[in-house]
Amino acid sequence: GSSKFKFSYYITGFLILLGVLLGRFICGFLCPFGWFQELLHKIPFKKFSTKKLKPLRYIKYGVLLIFVILLPLLATNSLGNPFFCKYLCPQGVLEGAIPLSIANASIRAALGKLFTWKFGILITFVILSLMFYRPFCKWICPLGAIYALCNKVSFLQMKVDEDKCVSCGKCERACKMDVDVTKHPNHTECIRCGMCIKECPTEAIHYQYGFGTGKTNLKENKGE
Numbered sequence: 143g144s145s146k147f148k149f150s151y152y153i154t155g156f157l158i159l160l161g162v163l164l165g166r167f168i169c170g171f172l173c174p175f176g177w178f179q180e181l182l183h184k185i186p187f188k189k190f191s192t193k194k195l196k197p198l199r200y201i202k203y204g205v206l207l208i209f210v211i212l213l214p215l216l217a218t219n220s221l222g223n224p225f226f227c228k229y230l231c232p233q234g235v236l237e238g239a240i241p242l243s244i245a246n247a248s249i250r251a252a253l254g255k256l257f258t259w260k261f262g263i264l265i266t267f268v269i270l271s272l273m274f275y276r277p278f279c280k281w282i283c284p285l286g287a288i289y290a291l292c293n294k295v296s297f298l299q300m301k302v303d304e305d306k307c308v309s310c311g312k313c314e315r316a317c318k319m320d321v322d323v324t325k326h327p328n329h330t331e332c333i334r335c336g337m338c339i340k341e342c343p344t345e346a347i348h349y350q351y352g353f354g355t356g357k358t359n360l361k362e363n364k365g366e
Contacts, residue, residue, distance in 0.1 A: 157285065161292030165299075169279055169286050170333035175233040176279050182271035190273050193320050198281045199331060205230065206284035226284055228256070232264035275318040280331070290330035298334065299350045300327040306346035313338035313347060323347065 160168060169176050183189075192198075209226035217225070227234060235257065270277040279286050302324050313323040316337045321329040323338045327347070339347045 157288055158292065161289045162295060163297050164289075165293040165296030165328070165334065166286065166289045166330075166332060167296075167298050167334040168289055169283075170335040173279070173285075175236070175283075176276060176333075178236065179267070179271040179276045179278060182268060183275050185272055187272040191320075192274050192277070192280060195274075195281075196320060201281050202283055202287040202290075205282055206287040210284045229260075230263065230282070232260060232267055232278070235260045235264050276333075279333070280319070293328050293330050293332060296328075297351055299352065300332060300334065300338075301348055301350040302327045303346045303348075306344045308344055308346075310343060312341045312343065316341035 205226065209230060213225045267278050267282075274280075300323070307324055309324070314321070317323055317332075318335070318337065319329075319331045319333055321332050323332075326332075334349070336349075339349070
């Protein structure tokens with residue numbers, strides 16, 4: 143009904159508000175499935191870089207468009223119907239269906255093919271997370287896509303002081319999201335994890351609250 147229709151817009155508005163305030167900081171620090179992938183990646187296993195797989199990052203925008211916007215509008219005439227949650231997202235299986243199914247035989251029987259499909263997706267991303275850093279965040283998550291689109295305009299920004307930067311490249315090597323930090327400090331893939339800040343030998347990178355390009359130059363600021 144109309145209340146469900148309104149609710150979906152409230153949720154959408156709330157997510158965009160979070161994105162404008164924090165950008166992908168949410169992915170870095172508040173997402174439980176992101177944390178789960180981090181833990182898996184710490185398990186000793188052969189690791190692979192995702193730098194050569196950068197085009198895969200655009201899949202999440204397709205997932206956002208198809209599963210979060212187009213399918214709900216075309217199928218139910220309501221934005222935000224949970225097609226993504228129902229058919230793709232493995233987080234619900236991990237946090238809800240698996241614990242419940244272990245505890246209750248009738249729930250196990252009722253889950254059926256959809257559970258099998260989503261459990262398969264979960265296992266796939268568990269294996270991928272052992273090899274790659276945060277594959278679901280990088281390639282599939284539509285929430286990550288929403289927050290990524292907000293990164294450039296979010297209130298929380300990453301700043302690079304060009305006067306302090308010595309172009310050593312340590313920040314780029316430290317970034318597990320494949321961002322060239324000095325060129326694009328507020329890149330759509332940046333999850334504000336702070337690894338670049340820790341690695342910078344001259345303290346040229348820092349968090350800043352406010353809007354801007356992400357680059358500062360003291361000489362320009364002083365008008366020299």
